[in-house]
Amino acid sequence: MAAGTASSKAQTIADEVRRRIVEGQWRQGDRIPDEADLAIEFDAARATVNKALQLLANDGLLDRRRKAGTRVTVDPVRKASFTISIVREQVEQAGMAYSYRVVAQRESPVPDEIAARVGLAQGEVLVRMRAIHYADGQPFQLEDRWLNLHATPALAGVDLRQLNANEWLVRNAPYLRAEMAFSAENADYRDARLLETRPGRALLVLYRSTWNDLGPITTVRVAFQPGHIVGTEGNFWSGLHHRSRMPRANARQSP
């Protein structure tokens, strides 16, 4: 019956507060005791209680305002976080052979749409490259990337045809800001050909742009193999395992 896993004191307090909320002892909109009182109840320093409550507030479960106190959030706006790893590692971790092929690469002026997306002047010349990532020889994802050499001077000397841009950037060009968006698109002829599927198939598409203090580094459209799923809980849990549809059985666990 007792929970068990002894973690930090702050975490323990956070868990207990969360429990009280989940079990309805403290209801949505209620004001909960202030830090000082909780500190007494849990026999902890106020700073520790503060840390615990901040954890829950970051989780969106609590609403804290100076002087007004801490309340249980009425409309918990919850956050879900996805981790983006390096494609090659993702594939290799699934025990499959990774390969990579650059399909096209050349300098060209940015289309207005892209320029607007990343905040560049119209007509600026960027490097555009299209590449495919394979898992066990099957196309796994297709990337269509615009690279801004001005933000990453070091890249200029590199032979992009040889190199995995994704990987190079991740390792050598830390960014300050990133934006991502998911959408779904019907595969066009080019998508279909490169991903070895039929035009019209629904593809999960990820747009990602990154900036450093010199400006936009890169913006990329990543189209995944049909059926691919991107989920929380640490990683992509790819359609890598034999293209199944909605696998994933998962055990419930106590936190």
Place this chain on the structure above:
Amino acid sequence: MAAGTASSKAQTIADEVRRRIVEGQWRQGDRIPDEADLAIEFDAARATVNKALQLLANDGLLDRRRKAGTRVTVDPVRKASFTISIVREQVEQAGMAYSYRVVAQRESPVPDEIAARVGLAQGEVLVRMRAIHYADGQPFQLEDRWLNLHATPALAGVDLRQLNANEWLVRNAPYLRAEMAFSAENADYRDARLLETRPGRALLVLYRSTWNDLGPITTVRVAFQPGHIVGTEGNFWSGLHHRSRMPRANARQSP
């Protein structure tokens, strides 16, 4: 040249450390000075430096291990976080009229696939409901939901046909654990009819399941209107604005 926005001291330290990493002063894999040294350099208490570095570690930029020290992460596995708000608010915030319609609702045994997904015994009886959310009369998203009354006894007394389950749950049934996944699917006939589009259109689909300590609360498949985009930076920034394709011009800003 100077940054400016005076925030907390910990944040300032974090920003400076981040800057050094981004500008290459501390490179991937490098060990950075330890907390005590940084505390001296920044004239701060060690606890403050600790907080700053933990911020960056949570961001995936630093790798910290006891005794081994703090190093700049070699393969920054970056996290992107999406916020999930209540549909109605999302729609209304875009200045559009919200409406909601329950299409079907009945009790039925869970299919094995769903049971496995949420960790229920096969054949358990859940409530299944299908509903549509409209923005200005246009179908905006379609939800296909399984509800477990055992985990939310309070729901039993409620008239589901009247109620927006999404909203009721968010407000009254806090969860302990959630899982989400995105995928893309071609609209089938039912999807197409309900979303008033053509079969085959690529739909962004979100699967979400939640648990509390009594077990699974609900699992839902949400299919968005074609062209819908879900992005970081706070909110879904819906295809609500007139169904455009990839709008969103955004200004760069200094943090």
Place this chain on the structure above:
DNA sequence: GGAATTTCTATGTCTAGACTTATTCTGGTT
């Protein structure tokens, strides 16, 4: 040489106390 043990160090966490700051509340003034 290799394994087991000890030492030592950098981070993890907590504490008590102080100060800061955003807001609410209160009471007084027009």
Place this chain on the structure above:
DNA sequence: AACCAGAATAAGTCTAGACATAGAAATTCC
């Protein structure tokens, strides 16, 4: 009733110091 000033309060942050703990490095022992 509307407005404004000041008091009160709860969270936000920082500090100095302490102890805990993981794990690397050095040492001892076989």
